[in-house]
Amino acid sequence: MSKVTKEMALEYHREGKPGKIEVVPTVPYSSQQDLALAYSPGVAYPCLEIEQRPQDAYEYTNKGNLVAVISNGTAVLGLGDIGALAGKPVMEGKALLFKIFAGLDCFDIEVNEKDPEKFIQIVKALSPTFGGINLEDIKAPECFEIERRLKEECDIPVMHDDQHGTAIISAAGLLNALEIQGKKIEDVKLVVNGAGAAAVSCTKLYIALGVNPANVVMCDSKGVINSKRTDLNSQKKEFATTRDLDTLAEAMKGADVFLGLSVKDVVTPDMLLSMADKPIVFALANPDPEIAYDLAVKSRPDLIFATGRSDYPNQINNVLGFPYIFRGALDSGATVINEAMKLAAVKAIAALAKEAVPSVVNAAYGMSDLHFGRDYILPKPLDPRLITTVAPAVARGAMESGVAKRPITDWEAYNEKLRQLMGYDNKLMRRFTEEAQRNPKRVVFGEANTDNMLRAAVTAYQDGICIPVLLGNEEMIEKRAARLGLNIEGIQIVNLRHDREADRRSRFAMSLAEKRKRDGMTYPEALEMMFDRNYFGMMMVESGEADAMLAGTYSGSHSPAEIAREVVGIRPTYNHFATMHILRTKRGVYFLADTMINHDNDEETLLDIARLARNSVEYFAHEPVMAMVSYSNFGSNKEKEPQVVHKVVEKMHELYPDLPIDGEMQVHYALNKKVRDANFPFSRLNGKDVNTLIFPNLSAANTAYKMMLEMGLAEAIGPIQMGLNKPVHFINVDAAVRDIVNLATVAVLDAAVLEKIGNDHDK
Numbered sequence: 001m002s003k004v005t006k007e008m009a010l011e012y013h014r015e016g017k018p019g020k021i022e023v024v025p026t027v028p029y030s031s032q033q034d035l036a037l038a039y040s041p042g043v044a045y046p047c048l049e050i051e052q053r054p055q056d057a058y059e060y061t062n063k064g065n066l067v068a069v070i071s072n073g074t075a076v077l078g079l080g081d082i083g084a085l086a087g088k089p090v091m092e093g094k095a096l097l098f099k100i101f102a103g104l105d106c107f108d109i110e111v112n113e114k115d116p117e118k119f120i121q122i123v124k125a126l127s128p129t130f131g132g133i134n135l136e137d138i139k140a141p142e143c144f145e146i147e148r149r150l151k152e153e154c155d156i157p158v159m160h161d162d163q164h165g166t167a168i169i170s171a172a173g174l175l176n177a178l179e180i181q182g183k184k185i186e187d188v189k190l191v192v193n194g195a196g197a198a199a200v201s202c203t204k205l206y207i208a209l210g211v212n213p214a215n216v217v218m219c220d221s222k223g224v225i226n227s228k229r230t231d232l233n234s235q236k237k238e239f240a241t242t243r244d245l246d247t248l249a250e251a252m253k254g255a256d257v258f259l260g261l262s263v264k265d266v267v268t269p270d271m272l273l274s275m276a277d278k279p280i281v282f283a284l285a286n287p288d289p290e291i292a293y294d295l296a297v298k299s300r301p302d303l304i305f306a307t308g309r310s311d312y313p314n315q316i317n318n319v320l321g322f323p324y325i326f327r328g329a330l331d332s333g334a335t336v337i338n339e340a341m342k343l344a345a346v347k348a349i350a351a352l353a354k355e356a357v358p359s360v361v362n363a364a365y366g367m368s369d370l371h372f373g374r375d376y377i378l379p380k381p382l383d384p385r386l387i388t389t390v391a392p393a394v395a396r397g398a399m400e401s402g403v404a405k406r407p408i409t410d411w412e413a414y415n416e417k418l419r420q421l422m423g424y425d426n427k428l429m430r431r432f433t434e435e436a437q438r439n440p441k442r443v444v445f446g447e448a449n450t451d452n453m454l455r456a457a458v459t460a461y462q463d464g465i466c467i468p469v470l471l472g473n474e475e476m477i478e479k480r481a482a483r484l485g486l487n488i489e490g491i492q493i494v495n496l497r498h499d500r501e502a503d504r505r506s507r508f509a510m511s512l513a514e515k516r517k518r519d520g521m522t523y524p525e526a527l528e529m530m531f532d533r534n535y536f537g538m539m540m541v542e543s544g545e546a547d548a549m550l551a552g553t554y555s556g557s558h559s560p561a562e563i564a565r566e567v568v569g570i571r572p573t574y575n576h577f578a579t580m581h582i583l584r585t586k587r588g589v590y591f592l593a594d595t596m597i598n599h600d601n602d603e604e605t606l607l608d609i610a611r612l613a614r615n616s617v618e619y620f621a622h623e624p625v626m627a628m629v630s631y632s633n634f635g636s637n638k639e640k641e642p643q644v645v646h647k648v649v650e651k652m653h654e655l656y657p658d659l660p661i662d663g664e665m666q667v668h669y670a671l672n673k674k675v676r677d678a679n680f681p682f683s684r685l686n687g688k689d690v691n692t693l694i695f696p697n698l699s700a701a702n703t704a705y706k707m708m709l710e711m712g713l714a715e716a717i718g719p720i721q722m723g724l725n726k727p728v729h730f731i732n733v734d735a736a737v738r739d740i741v742n743l744a745t746v747a748v749l750d751a752a753v754l755e756k757i758g759n760d761h762d763k
């Protein structure tokens with residue numbers, strides 16, 4: 001996993017606009033009218049409504065989606081009391097996590113005040129702004145009283161994340177680790193290093209879950225907290241042991257579980273060796289754990305080891321909890337975050353780790369087979385299921401314990417809202433995946449001897465999306481799989497140089513030579529071609545030995561597109577094939593064509609592209625609303641290129657009298673219906689939102705989608721091939737695993753359509 005250096009981190013924070021977050025308006029603000037509504041005089045109306053009914057603040061302001069991360073900088077990570085200002089990067093980081101993982105807006109507030117009473121008064125005075133308050137990095141013991149008072153005195157949920165977030169996540173990890181190690185919670189001996197905010201709260205939750213208080217030994221910076229000590233505050237006194245122990249090293253002997261919430265490098269390999277069999281060690285000090293990962297795992301193979309860091313397996317970090325805990329609390333109108341809600345979160349997070357890990361999570365971590373076990377005791381922070389698992393569990397907890405002021409009634413609609421909150425709607429791909437899983441097909445992976453293709457094939461197989469056939473040398477693929485830690489058991493490998501089916505190559509060659517004899521192809525030439533993976537793979541599809549193929553975009557002498565034309569051919573009624581990208585953007589789903597195949601389009605080619613796109617968009621269950629774009633509008637420029645587009649639009653109008661398609665038009669008219677309708681009220685697209693853009697040439701289409709991706713404005717599925725007789729799709733072997741899996745999914749659906757309705761979609 002990649003390591004973080006000081007230079008990288010400083011550059012990351014300094015680059016562009018310094019810091020990590022900004023404020024973005026959510027309402028129109030470009031006209032005088034907009035401003036009169038957003039500010040004076042219009043703004044007075046919601047003010048007066050809220051004055052009458054304070055609850056209306058949730059209707060007219062961002063209160064219901066706004067959280068404050070508030071710190072005084074007295075216990076920033078494990079860096080200690082570095083002050084409010086120095087803690088700001090951490091608080092901005094938490095604000096970012098709230099936004100990206102739960103769609104919650106967040107202000108970081110650094111308060112330069114250490115006196116608990118004054119701090120309480122400041123936070124309380126700020127509280128009307130927010131729907132919830134996340135207290136962060138405030139040291140013990142002051143944090144206990146600060147949280148208690150603010151919970152009591154504010155009418156919104158308040159949670160000290162270092163206490164409860166950490167307790168919830170580590171408890172979920174502990175339950176799962178105990179299950180893997182075969183230990184019972186009521187029997188385990190627990191050593192806790194650190195007696196601050198996080199340590200005390202975690203220990204209390206573990207006890208609530210079944211740990212025997214008599215089996216707990218806690219240490220602080222002065223050693224074991226025992227009954228001989230006279231310097232203990234009331235929190236520490238609760239955990240004072242009567243056993244004759246003074247040092248951490250003594251306490252560790254025979255312990256089953258170690259929980260570190262203190263400072264770095266205080267645990268030694270010898271201490272780990274002195275623990276009981278199959279120990280569990282959570283070294284959670286940030287940024288550096290109580291014992292380094294490499295040192296710990298080297299010293300005991302029977303260990304389950306977790307840290308707070310993202311660059312090692314088993315990250316125990318409150319990021320798995322706080323975004324979703326506040327999401328569920330705010331959405332249900334919870335007045336507090338109580339024990340029922342916390343326990344609901346523990347159970348939901350622990351259970352999620354036992355479910356099959358979706359390919360998108362594997363892909364996000366460059367893995368292929370994450371599964372419940374000693375290196376995967378908790379879900380990964382980038383798991384998109386966390387929001388739909390934890391937030392509803394917390395909301396239910398709030399409702400069942402009677403603290404929810406706005407109970408949720410339609411859970412399916414709530415789950416849908418949560419998914420959509422995460423920006424791009426992933427519904428389309430989810431639907432494709434489910435369809436493919438219902439009827440998986442045999443997909444040839446033409447470049448199986450490359451890392452990402454192999455990873456994608458294994459992921460698609462494990463997810464039940466397709467039955468992969470890997471083309472390549474068995475020995476090399478097996479070696480690569482072993483190096484990547486991939487399990488390829490059960491996946492067929494076809495070595496085209498030493499094919500087990502002796503006559504297959506000659507059979508394929510004969511069939512191709514017969515098909516292309518009028519193009520001058522001889523049998524010996526065709527036989528030679530069968531050493532090319534694209535020819536061979538496509539012949540597998542052509543002959544029905546496979547249902548679809550993912551071909552690489554590079555092939556020795558011939559371009560894969562040419563080979564596809566020769567081997568599987570173009571659909572009846574077309575002379576060209578093309579590709580489309582589906583872009584998922586914040587504004588919705590868009591289909592763009594042709595993004596990969598045809599360079600300079602004459603009328604006939606562009607007409608084929610438009611017809612193919614119309615069919616494909618329909619096939620992806622969208623009503624096509626198509627704009628044919630160029631640099632002029634409806635004939636305003638008489639040069640060659642816009643004229644080609646203009647004529648193709650006319651032909652499309654003749655062919656499909658009811659199809660909403662128009663142009664040529666500039667792309668801003670295509671995408672802005674208000675401006676388009678005002679300027680061109682005669683357009684067939686009147687009142688409609690365009691979802692399909694047909695570009696005049698490859699440069700424009702390719703540049704448009706790549707620019708959107710590079711600027712982070714879209715996620716893409718594609719390139720989706722349209723117009724070949726068989727589902728042969730093309731993808732760059734360096735494409736991300738997720739993109740390859742997505743295309744394999746589309747190929748499976750394509751094969752299913754072929755099976756059902758044949759290859760003339762115009763019928």
Ligand SMILES: NC(=O)C1=CN([C@@H]2O[C@H](COP(=O)(O)OP(=O)(O)OC[C@H]3O[C@@H](n4cnc5c(N)ncnc54)[C@H](OP(=O)(O)O)[C@@H]3O)[C@@H](O)[C@H]2O)C=CC1
Pocket residue numbers: 074075076077078079137138139140161162163166193194195196197198199219220221222223260261262263266284285286287307308316317318319
């Ligand atoms: N992974 C995660 O999700 C989280 C990790 N943490 C980490 O936990 C640590 C503590 O945070 P927090 O509880 O908020 O901070 P606090 O300041 O409240 O507590 C720190 C505790 O560490 C103890 N301590 C300091 N040095 C030693 C030592 N050498 N041996 C034993 N104990 C020691 C202190 O002892 P004393 O009481 O004697 O001063 C104190 O009890 C930090 O490293 C933080 O990054 C915190 C929250 C979440």
Ligand SMILES: CC(=O)C(=O)O
Pocket residue numbers: 076077078137161162285286308317318
């Ligand atoms: C993760 C966290 O909140 C901390 O280390 O303080």
Ligand SMILES: [Mg+2]
Pocket residue numbers: 077136137161162
């Ligand atoms: Mg913290």
